[in-house]
Amino acid sequence: MVVIRWILGQIILVLDFLTSPKPVVREAAAQKAIDDVTATMSMYQFKTCPFCVKVRRQLKRHALHIELRDAKNDAELKAELVREGGRHKVPCLRIEKADKSVEWLYESNDIVAYLNTQFNLA
Ligand SMILES: N[C@@H](CCC(=O)N[C@@H](CS)C(=O)NCC(=O)O)C(=O)O
Structure with a gap:
């Protein structure tokens, strides 16, 4: 089971690499305005989780530079996600508000919808 899961994970990563979306290019000021907002966000994720891959592809397509946090292999991040987020489930977007x-x-669908709304993406 572990081996099958590993093989599937590698297939997901290869397919993602081969069909990786091209990031949108914005004017520097527009990108900086978005970067300032995304600097307040981080995404807890697993490298080979298909739902995480789906969100990562959206991040790449829209050039959203959000810090990725490995909640599978990093015990501290995993504990933080459970303690503060409430569940060990990924993807999870951590959003720090102005207050x-x-x-x-x-x-994943809620994260994509939130980012689309937040940044007025198509
Ligand atoms: N409906 C969720 C599914 C997310 C999901 O099932 N994530 C799996 C990894 S692929 C997970 O976090 N499992 C918990 C665990 O492995 O501890 C979404 O779209 O985000």
């Missing part, structure tokens, strides 16, 4: 409160957003 320093933190929102933990689970579900």
